[in-house]
Amino acid sequence: MAANLKPSRFYEALVLISQPSNGSLTSASAFTYNDPIDRASGNFNYDHNDVVVGTGAFPQSLNFQRQYSSGRKNQSGPLGKGWTHNFNTTALVNSDGYQGMGEDSALDAVCTLVEMKASLDLLLDSSTLIEKMVTATLGQRWFGDQLINNTVIVTQGLNGEAFVKLPDWDLQPTSRPI
Structure with missing residues (x-):
C-alpha cells in the first residue's frame, strides 16, 4: 500500500495511523502503527481508558488513561513499576x-x-x-x-x-x- 503513495501522502497516512482515536491527552508514538510493540525501541506499550467524562473528543470530554511501557518496568510510577497515567505531568x-x-x-x-x-x-x-x-x-x-x-x-x-x-x-x- 505504501509503495503506491506519493511521499506527502505516505507521511499523511503515517500521521493518521499514529494519531489516537480515543481523544486522549497523550499522543501515540509514530513508530507503533497501532501495534502494542514500539518498533523503534521494542517496548510493549499498553494504553487503557478507565474513565471518560463528557461527550466527543478532547476538550469536550476528559479521560483518565492508564499507560504501561515495558521499557520502564524497573521504574516506579504512580500506579506501580512501569505504569503511569495521562495526568502524571512533570517539568524538571x-x-x-x-x-x-x-x-x-x-x-x-x-x-x-x-x-x-x-x-x-x-x-x-x-x-x-x-x-x-x-x-x-x-x-x-x-x-x-x-x-x-x-x-x-x-x-x-x-x-x-x-x-x-x-x-x-x-x-x-x-x-x-x-
Whole structure:
C-alpha cells in the first residue's frame, strides 16, 4: 500500500495511523502503527481508558488513561513499576552543555557564539590588557552560568519533550525525543 503513495501522502497516512482515536491527552508514538510493540525501541506499550467524562473528543470530554511501557518496568510510577497515567505531568530543570552549545540548533548556541566573539575581540587588542582580561573572564563566567539549569524536560504520561533556555529566557524545543 505504501509503495503506491506519493511521499506527502505516505507521511499523511503515517500521521493518521499514529494519531489516537480515543481523544486522549497523550499522543501515540509514530513508530507503533497501532501495534502494542514500539518498533523503534521494542517496548510493549499498553494504553487503557478507565474513565471518560463528557461527550466527543478532547476538550469536550476528559479521560483518565492508564499507560504501561515495558521499557520502564524497573521504574516506579504512580500506579506501580512501569505504569503511569495521562495526568502524571512533570517539568524538571536540568543542565545540558551540549544543548547550550548548539547540539540541535544554532539558536541554542547564541550564548556560546556571543561569548566567544566578545572574548576574542577583547583579547586580540593588547592595549589595557588587564582590564580586557578581567572583562573576558567575567564574560566566560557568564557563559558558564548559561550552561547550568539550561534545559527543561516536560513529561506527560509516557510522552515527553525537552526545551533549551535561550538568553532571553524563552524556551526552544529540541529535536531529541524523550
